[in-house]
Amino acid sequence: MKRIILLIAVSLLCGGPMAVVAAEQAKEAGKLSTFQEKLSYSMGLDVGTYFKGMGDDIAIDTLMKGIQDAYGGSEKLLTEEEIAAVQKEYAEKMQARQAQKMKELQEKNKKAGLAFLEENKKKKGVVVTKSGLQYEVLKQGDGPKPKATDTVKVDYVGTLVDGKEFDNSIKRGEPAVFSVGQVIPGWSEALQLMNVGSKYKIVIPSDLAYGDNGAPPVIEPGAVLVFEVDLRSIEQPAAKK
Numbered sequence: 109m110k111r112i113i114l115l116i117a118v119s120l121l122c123g124g125p126m127a128v129v130a131a132e133q134a135k136e137a138g139k140l141s142t143f144q145e146k147l148s149y150s151m152g153l154d155v156g157t158y159f160k161g162m163g164d165d166i167a168i169d170t171l172m173k174g175i176q177d178a179y180g181g182s183e184k185l186l187t188e189e190e191i192a193a194v195q196k197e198y199a200e201k202m203q204a205r206q207a208q209k210m211k212e213l214q215e216k217n218k219k220a221g222l223a224f225l226e227e228n229k230k231k232k233g234v235v236v237t238k239s240g241l242q243y244e245v246l247k248q249g250d251g252p253k254p255k256a257t258d259t260v261k262v263d264y265v266g267t268l269v270d271g272k273e274f275d276n277s278i279k280r281g282e283p284a285v286f287s288v289g290q291v292i293p294g295w296s297e298a299l300q301l302m303n304v305g306s307k308y309k310i311v312i313p314s315d316l317a318y319g320d321n322g323a324p325p326v327i328e329p330g331a332v333l334v335f336e337v338d339l340r341s342i343e344q345p346a347a348k349k
Contacts, residue, residue: 165198214320214330221314221332224269228311237301241294242311249305252342256289259343260299267334274326283340292317298337307338 140146159166177184186194229236233244254260261283266275277284288299294312302308312333314320322329 165201210320210329213322213328217328217330217332218314220269221330224332225311225313237297239293239297239316240313241297241316243298243301244309245306246309246336247305247307247338249303249307249339251304251306251339253301253303254288254299254339254342256296256300257287259285259287259345261285261340261343262299263338263340265336269332269334285343294333295335295337298335299339302337302339304339304341307336310335310337 140149156168159168159171173185176182184191225240225242228234228242231244234242235244236242262285263277263283264275265273265278267273288296291299292312294310294316297316298308298310298312312335314330314332317331317333318327318329320329322331327333
């Protein structure tokens with residue numbers, strides 16, 4: 109709601125209804141010539157795009173009536189109590205919609221993830237741990253294995269079960285460095301199975317990744333994640349001064 113108020117307030121500061129009329133007249137003439145017209149029109153596009161995303165909940169004519177009444181100091185058609193009540197009801201409605209959307213995404217992703225896990229574990233060379241983590245050794249290294257307290261340097265590529273890539277340290281041109289015990293459980297478990305110099309393909313069930321909440325906007329709720337991980341080294345702790 110604060111975003112709505114901010115967008116409308118900025119639009120009003122750009123000249124109010126008269127600026128909107130001027131911009132519309134300029135548009136009909138095929139041009140927006142003044143700074144006020146261009147700014148007012150661009151703000152109008154932002155406001156319109158935002159409210160368009162709200163679907164049938166917003167009646168644009170009534171919305172404009174509210175803007176004009178506020179700007180012109182006209183008598184309000186709703187009391188402050190009615191305004192607060194309807195905005196509270198709408199906020200609750202939006203929360204319910206979002207919760208339902210999250211639930212549907214969870215169910216869809218868990219179904220797809222379970223099917224992927226079932227098929228993947230049948231592949232030659234795939235090992236399934238007690239936790240449900242799946243891994244395949246692509247290259248076996250001969251270095252030491254890291255502990256949960258160690259810091260490691262890795263290259264990795266992360267994809268979803270549909271093959272869509274969401275992260276890639278190689279493309280960034282810089283390996284990732286982090287503590288083994290401070291990443292998602294599936295990563296922490298897999299790294300402690302690997303020798304330095306190894307490359308594994310790991311498939312992480314959602315409960316060992318980001319769970320039912322996901323990591324928006326990249327990772328949807330309930331998503332199974334697939335990584336190719338190249339364990340480059342165990343980093344030495346910085347010398348104490």
